[in-house]
Amino acid sequence: MLQGKRILLIIGGGIAAYKSLELIRRLRERGASVTPVLTRAGAQFVTPLSVSALAGEAVHDELFDLTAEAEMGHIELSRAADLVVVAPATADLMAKMAGGHADDLASTLLMATDKRVLIAPAMNVRMWQHPATQRNLATLIADGVLTVGPNAGDMACGEFGPGRMAEPMEIVAAIEAALTDGPLEGRRILVTSGPTHEPIDPVRYIANRSSGAQGAAIARALAALGAEVTFITGPASVPPPQGVQIVPVETAREMLEAVQAALPVDAAVFAAAVADWRVKEAAGTKLKKDGSGRPPRLEFAENPDILATIAQMQEGRPRLVIGFAAETHDVIAHATEKRARKGCDWIVANDVSPATGIMGGAENAVTLITAEGAESWPRMSKEEVARRLAARIAEALGEDG
Template sequence: MLSGRRILLVVAGGIAAYKTLELTRRLRERGASVRALLTRAGGEFVTPLSLAALTGDKVYSDLFDLTDEAEMGHIQLSRDADLVVVAPATADIMAKHAAGRADDLASTALLATDKPVLMAPAMNVRMWEHPATRNNLETLKRRGIRFVGPTQGDMACGEYGYGRMAEPEEILTAIEAQFRTAGLLTGRRVLVTSGPTFEALDPVRFLGNRSSGRQGHAIAAALAAAGAETTLVTGPVARPDPAGVTTLHVESAEEMLSACREALPVEVAVCAAAVSDWRPAQVAEQKLKKGSAAAPDIALVPNPDILAELAQPGPHRPRLVIGFAAETEKLVEHARAKLAKKGCDWILANDVSPATGTFGGDETTIHLIDATASESWTRMRKQAVAERLVQRIGRFFSGPPMSDTPADAVQRGVAE
């Protein structure tokens, strides 16, 4: 997978910089060539000599090194690579890139590159949770920057929480996923639904749910990154539109169904939205007032079943229809029943019990189920779920969808 690949590794200033030495070694073991770019702050944690010994190449750090500018130039440095990896990606370097600053070699190379960028954030938990960092993160994601981590745990500063840089093996997996999915679905049209639906009670109130849209948006972004022409139909969420995706914003289930119909024909439909099962039979024209009388009786009627409709046989049925089953008990049993009822090809079942933190959280546990088998994926970030699903979809179009590598065979279990 990595043989012959060229990686530009940007090492910024943070205690996690020591992990980049192990990452470099593992990349070289897999046949990748690594060229290191070390910031001035990064040089306080790892030495140029260490990186040079592991990369087998010169380490670059000075924007105003005239010899380097004559021989290669900062633009050529950033474009000779197949992938730019920033590890650790500090709050400072994320802020610089989000703002488009270019006052050192690292920030200049990032601004000048036309290649994919993968960042592995590492910082104090308070810095990671600060609104400025969160805004920078969303800005960079909108521009197509991909992220791995951070993870949760003890930090060098003595605090605990999210902010630890992902381990070298996890970063390596993300790098391999980048190359594995690049161009995998080029030329294919796909549809993704995401987020909740809001069903109006009156001009002010609505029936809804806690879906954040994090998983559906991650899937849409991963499909677009794999080259697919992607349409995302999303309910109301507080998330930015993914880069490279045609995004349609709706509120109700009926609006979502209408937008999905307009997006057809597609080859793949991924229904990740948490569509409300019911809606009020009547919507009050004015705000319902609270009086002395008992609470009003609200009659409900079923909403359209978007997944079932897209899965119906017909000339516009996608070749692959994938649904989600958000369950709180008997995940595989209920998901298999949903698969048969809806007529879709795959179901991704996940536990959304309050204790799991799945709704609105960044991690989930997935069980992928088709007509004959099921497999369980270990708990992972929703971005990792999206990338793994894209790989699955790619294999569907190139071979049997449920017969893969020996590792996958070990994870797969025949459903009872």
């Protein structure tokens, strides 16, 4: 799949840079050509000679190369490739990309390119989990940057956790996926995401703590596999994904209408945290204290059950209907019962009790409930959960023909 493809490989400064040598070898085995760019920090971990010998091309490391820049070398380098890969993508490089900095050859190439960019983050676990890195990651993903990893495991610094760069063959697979028509090409899939806001009066509403991060990640992963994605989102706190059709809604009833309008689809993923209840009649003006010390009397009504409505359709039902179950106890038992009661094909269950930090966090630990039973996945980033789920969806739709 990589025969004749040109990869611009930017090697950042981290101990994981040694894996970039194996990555070059694996890419060339598959017929790709690799143009290497070595940052100043990267050259502290691997030598230009070793990189050049494996790539079969000269290493580029200077922005102000008079010979190259006479022909606008950084522009040509950034656009001659089929894909730009950053491995390892250090915290510093990710910060430069997110902030739009261009103060060396690598960051300038990333600003000047018109091609897709794939990053393989690698750093200490504390650096990976730092709020600044997670903000930068969210910005890059929203900008359409593809990611692979990081993995969890032992680190050179002696700590354990997420931050290890993906293995070379994992990166090769991600490169192949980025450069080929995905297995979901021609498939239409809808994804719901985020919370819903159910108004009490013009300034107050009922909601929950969902950030919308998992739903957005799922939409991105499905689009990366070639699907045409309709992304129906409540008022989420994370930016929506690029490359999908975005339908913003506020309430559960609006979300149901948007879902029905998006049909027919091949699959539907209901990741939104929809409010079960709403105030029956929202006040037209702000509710005020009346001096009695008594709270206002609110009458509630049940919201429509979007998952059950679609899963139990007699005509036009998506071939694959997937729900989510956010539970705080007896997760698998509750999710298994929910799958049967709602009539959906799969349930993605997770424990959102406060101690897990999952609701609104960057990681998730889920159990996939199907007719065959329960399959627990290890705790991983929400992006990795999304990629794994998207791959399973592609497999299921492929089996259906």
